[in-house]
Amino acid sequence: MFPDTDGPGEFLAVLAAVALGLSFANHVIVVRLFRASLGKLLWGLRMVRVTDIGRPRAFQSVRRWLAGYFLFILAMLLEDGDVLGEACGVRTVRRRDLRS
Template identity: 50%
Template sequence: MAALTDGLVVLLVGLALSQRVFHATDGVAAFLATFIPCVLAASFVNHVFGTLLFRGSVAKLLFGLRVLRWKDGRRPRFWQTLGRWLFGFVVIVFQFALEGASVGQACGLRTVRRRDERVAVPQ
């Protein structure tokens, strides 16, 4: 559900950027030439910078999820989030064929519920 919500958010932000900021109104080709880069930029900001700053994209935060490094539970690194974002484009194409497999555990990162996140207590 979070992936679908993120997709809708990114499409709406990309549409708003392409129409309001870049005024893509001169036909289908001009619209697509503006809309596609705007969607990719919105997706990049949401999934890479959102995960770096807030440990999750907009939808993950709304659904109470977090993205952590699977080895030690710490904040993700830039290259991990970038790799996970790029890997997501490959997986999204084959997601239905893979019977629901997701990007949840790609590139050394894992998506967990915020309430299940364990905080190490020093003893």
């Protein structure tokens, strides 16, 4: 079932690494290019810096990506969906609000 591997443990490790890589690409690289992750693009949202509504810096995006894992767990425990808010100096806004 698992050719050329030492078993399901190695397969799961590779699967986790691929998932983290795709998550990083979506939440850091795509945000740097388009000011939004793929899901936010679909919903018409943008990520902006809190200080000057500019494009998030690379380090801010990386910190927010990492914080998202820990804050997501906290949000689930507290049953509060707005835990991220302005995490790492970046905020989510509607695209149409940026025009005005």
